[in-house]
Amino acid sequence: MTPETTAAQTSSADAPAAGAADSPAARCLAAAEAARPRRADEPAKISVKHILVRHAGADRADGATRTREEACLRALEARDKVRGGADFDALVSEYSDEAGAASRAGSLGAIERADVLPPFADAAFELDRNQLSDVVETKYGFHLILRTE
Secondary structure: OOOEEEOOOOOOOOOOOOOOOOOHHHHHHHHHOOOOOOOOOOOOEEEEEEEEEOOOOOOOOOOOOOOHHHHHHHHHHHHHHHHOOOOHHHHHHHHOOOOOOHHHOOEEEEEEHHHOOHHHHHHHHHOOOOEEEOOEEEOOEEEEEEEOO
């Protein structure tokens, strides 16, 4: 089954350079910054998997050389592959920069809203089961989130 997608909220981010508003990177960053309403029927816990794409300047991104824009586009590429029918678990090993993510297929297990950063929580708790988020930015980089339970 191909997961559905939804937009997601992110933390504060720099605006794209003037004249670049229509570039793929600018569109990716704008989507990652979109505001998200909270669900009325939000569960206390959900299970999720994620792909994290880090960039230079992100927290805990030692050795990362990608720009913020490159990281956003890489996350967008992974999202498009999942939308196209690619297996999320297989893409974790190809795209995620999180140590150990491939060995657990990107699983974070069951999480509560308070367990993760607000932009991640806002996106994850908006999802239905087997639904994929759009690109989400946190201080650690760009995420794709798949709700599994």
